[in-house]
Amino acid sequence: MDKKREEQLNDIHVLFYFAYRAFIKEPDRILEKHGIQRVHHRILFFIARKPGLSVNELLTSLEVTKQAINVPMRQLIEMGFIISKPAEYDRRVRELYLTEKGQNLERQLSGVQRGKLNPIFEEVGSKNEEIWKVIMKKIIDSE
Template identity: 45%
Template sequence: MVDLNRQAELREAIELFFFGYRAFTAPPDRLLEAWDLGRVHHRVLYFVARRPGITVTELQGVLGVSKQALNGPLRQVAEAGLVGSAADASDKRVRRLHLTDKGGQLEAALTGTQVEMLEKVFARLGADAELAWKQVMQALAAPPEA
């Protein structure tokens, strides 16, 4: 049960989260628009860049989406020449994903805007604020306690 005395503070936190996320995603959104892509495509590019050789099944797990939900965006980035795939060395049925040179450049530009934004904010607010922010994000991302 939510403490009724904390309603205003918690709603303020929700609003700040919304406005912060909007500011965080605006620069990449503008770049994606030129490619006729959206945030889901950015997430695909981001995690394929961080984990070269990731399988489609592994990517589904990281993103928390179904195979059907991933199929369209993955096909679009592949057709745009941003993501490629190769058969796994030990199991030819498994496809390993990687960014193409063009995909790597786009991902670097997209994520680069966000890295710069975080770098500036963390430098201004300090290491304690950065640590606290990471702890809040980790707690939000963790599965709810039973």
């Protein structure tokens, strides 16, 4: 890789960093008011997308260990944001659901982020939105 290309990629890296920082800024403020962190938002987000998600499915989605998620999960349960119930098909499996309080918080957190993305994609058009999704998927697939 030549020096010019390296600089171009560094510029993209900087943009990626500042875009992510802007994307999480307001949700971080909301989380702070509740005394919780980004990991809690990720948990709420994935449970909201798939109510009844098992603990193991959540661990797989987040790519974390059970130990890493134990404290935040317990906090969310104690704070009344999620409930954990045994699955009907296998009582050993714990399924996770958002409570009404959890749904409201998740909607607020993710709503801020959707509110940031929507006008941008409306401005740049659906073709550029699709290109952006392709790039994001390629980054994910490069792991």
